[in-house]
Amino acid sequence: MRSDAWYAGDDRNAYIHRAWMRRGVPDSAFEGRPQIAVANTASDLTPCNSHLDEVARSVKNGIYEAGGIPLELPVVSLGETLVRPTAMLWRNMAAMATEEMLRANPIDGVVLLGGCDKTIPSLLMAAASVDIPAVVVPGGPMLTGTFRGVPLGCGTDVWRLSEEVRAGTLSQEDFLRSESATIRSRGHCNTMGTASTMGLLAEALGTVIPGTAGTPAPDSRLLVAAHETGVLAVDLVRSERRPSTILTKASFHNAIVALAAIGGSTNAVVHLLAVAGRLGIDLTLEDFDRIGSRVPLLVDLAPAGRFLMDDLFRAGGLLAVLEQVSDLLDPTALTVTGEPLVSYLGSSPIWDPEVIRPRPRPLLEEGGIAVLRGNLAPSGAVIKPAAASAHLLRHRGRAVVFDSIEDFHARVDDPDLPVDAASVMVLRGCGPKGYPGMPEVSNMPLPKKLLEAGIRDVVRICDGRMSGTAYGTVVLHVSPESAAGGPLSLVRDGDWIILDVPGRTLTLDVPTDELATRTSSPEAAAAYAAPTRGWEKLYVDHVLQADTGADLDFLVGSSGDQVSRESH
Incomplete structure (x- = not known):
């Protein structure tokens, strides 16, 4: 096993490694027993994950029962509601730190404990990069x-x-x-936000024991699943089932189908692209549209519907949803159990057909995320039609431009703001480089004068992200972003913008020769991030655009589990 490089033998190094770890463990701990890390994102500053210490205990009991040695490994935790300027700024750092700790230590396999929005994506990115046997336990949603x-x-x-x-x-x-x-219990958001989405998609990818994701955080069945996962982690090592054998293009196909059927968060697009990039899998925005855009929306959950996550769990959970669209899944995709995902379908009934709609009567015929292109988004942008207003999916309106989120807050409620129900609100400077970190600000609050007039939605366009719990006719992840020289930097107040979601286009209706004479907004440029040191500078200098997952350029591609130098 991999840990033998630390513990096996009679030389001085092996002596030191064993001696320092021999604090109450039996001699047999170093004799062929898999060393399993429990990568734990529990933190009091990540309230969605604060219960994961209890989950970790059940995982460790399962590991020990199966003959492994559990080793809890605290890793970087990101609290979506607290971390400033935005948790997305630190996703890549959390992934890199976890990857390095998994590679640097005598670990044969790992159980990944995450819950809040960025923790599961960062853990999956890390596991994909180091490629040691790995399995996820999602922390689960709160009760309603x-x-x-x-x-x-x-x-x-x-x-x-x-x-x-x-x-x-x-x-x-x-x-x-x-x-x-609002917050009744432990666990992450109870809507189909990013945390719920990524927990469910981790199962659709095959990295969670089928039937586990979506179990509410306070439900004792989560601890049972955690124990079973600890047992499985030992088997993963002995069977040499690594992320690279589970996470294939077929797995991402199934995740995209699941994303559409559950009405999941647009943030899943950048996270799935980033995980695929770590594996060298050719996943593109076009795959999301080609595979997912025609998939029916079956789950009636907020923000696109009426119910919440504990309703989804009692109604049958993810497996009941996937059974309804089993013909759209790739049957070759495996799970951490070694069995195909589709083998778990066929006996997953819907217990509440209002929460999970049967295939013949979906909530929407086409629930997937749509990918838009045009002269305003040459590298693509996304929109979630299920959360949008149907009458705005084809729209032509004049731009009302904000050069930064600060500019937006300063002017949005100005009674003289030239905005009406037909306007297109444009916010720039919120992409990976510009903010930095691509904040969840794309679902701009509407101007007060529109709200007072009874208007609850207008078209909004931004190079940032929006919370998976948000709703509205919002075009986001515009690439290239304004700070990277994208056309969004050229838009002026009063320009006509044409949104055509059925036609998959986003167009700035300005003559090409006029656009060629324009320069980027100096007000926007003055607001772009310009860090001089630390992680923010490393991030701004190396972050890629949203259309490829907003990872750092030097982290794309798997690095394997070998350390560069041995200790002496």
């Missing part, structure tokens, strides 16, 4: 809280209720009263 008898979807209802306050239809006092009811 209620306020005045009405269920609350964390994130989604925050956006909705805050807009009602600005519109004058909800008092500030009532808004604040709902705060204590």
